[in-house]
Amino acid sequence: MNSHYALSARAFAPAHITGFFEVHDHADPMKKGSTGCGIVLSAGIETTVTMGEGIEETVILLNGKEVEGITSRTVVEMLTDRPVRVESTTQVPVECGLGASGAGSLGTAYALNRVLSLNLTTNKLNGIAHVAEVRNSSGLGDVAAQSLGGAVIRTSPGAPGVGSCDRIPSGESDVYCVVLGKLSTGMVLGSREAVRNINDAGKEAMKRLMVRPCMENFMRCARDFSIGANLATDEITDIIEAVEAIGGMASQAMLGNTVFAVGTESTGAELKEVLSGFGQVLHYRINPGSIRMI
Structure with a gap:
């Protein structure tokens, strides 16, 4: 692995539209979530995480502008105490019901995993993104669907690996x-x-x-x-x-x-x-x- 590759990594996570849902509260954020059904989209968010000299505090950027990015910031805090630069570029509108925060938190988790050579499994990374969403009230079931793709029926609540999902055979409508x-x-x-x-x-x-x-x-x-x-x-x-x-x-x-x-x-x-x-x-x-x- 060359040094440049070790300092920067990029991940894509798809957007998601929930058609209907039911809220399931739980003290454990891994078990809190929603049941329901929705569709995962071809568009989403690309996130680049960079770590190295010159980065002295964690900065979150959305489409080139610095933002609080509280959900992605939570993902960073759950995975490392080292400062990183997180740059997300959206292909979908934000705060409009298209699961942008879930896509951003997933991209952050996957790119950080690569940059830091954490070698975590997808269930672990998806779980971290889900917990970040739940803690910040930015989503309940998007991550579970986004981690699968297609037309996803969330049959029991919780993070991927905890809750359960099924799918409607949908094609690329x-x-x-x-x-x-x-x-x-x-x-x-x-x-x-x-x-x-x-x-x-x-x-x-x-x-x-x-x-x-x-x-x-x-x-x-x-x-x-x-x-x-x-x-x-x-x-x-x-x-x-x-x-x-x-x-x-x-x-x-x-x-x-x-x-x-x-x-x-x-x-x-x-x-x-x-x-x-x-x-x-x-x-x-x-x-x-x-x-x-x-």
């Missing part, structure tokens, strides 16, 4: 998103009433999905969840109805002020056209893969 603004996961989950509504609707959605676990039923369950849990705004409901008017299916990305629709080659152009009436349309694909070193 097209995913279209319209982002209406930011929404803080922590703020929503800080409301007891909101969590109660989420859990009632989430339990019902999971029951319905498992009767017929396919993409079409997932989208239907996600749509009903967003409305039943009182999370969908009037604007989000208008977009969902506009998509349904052309025979498509859409829902809200959890937890975010974002609408997503899953299309096929034959429906993609029409879906995109309808969604473009509400804002810029972001186009991704369902990613059957997971985290990788670059």
Whole structure:
């Protein structure tokens, strides 16, 4: 291993959209999390970790700007007491329900593992990213899904290796998103009433999905969840109805002020056209893969 390689490493972690979920609290952050279902995206976050001379304190950068980056910072603190430079570049909007903090924490963990030659397994690294998310109220189940790829059903809560997951055979379907603004996961989950509504609707959605676990039923369950849990705004409901008017299916990305629709080659152009009436349309694909070193 040459010295340059030892000082810098880069990892990619995919974004993730949760369609519906149920919160499971636990004193142990490895066992705390959520059940539910969502889709892992082709786009995500690339994170480079650098260690060496001239770096005297840990710095977190997001798209070239210094940020607090509390979740990624927690990952660093869990793995080392040496100062490092963490540079993340996003291919998806942040704080919009696309699992950006989970992707950032995973990329940080994997790149640090390489830079420091820690030789930790994926379950250990995924667990560290999950704990960082839970401790900072930035996510509950994204890491579990992001560590697998595809359309992931989180059947029991907790970190990868603790909770359990299944998948809907999905292929690399097209995913279209319209982002209406930011929404803080922590703020929503800080409301007891909101969590109660989420859990009632989430339990019902999971029951319905498992009767017929396919993409079409997932989208239907996600749509009903967003409305039943009182999370969908009037604007989000208008977009969902506009998509349904052309025979498509859409829902809200959890937890975010974002609408997503899953299309096929034959429906993609029409879906995109309808969604473009509400804002810029972001186009991704369902990613059957997971985290990788670059």
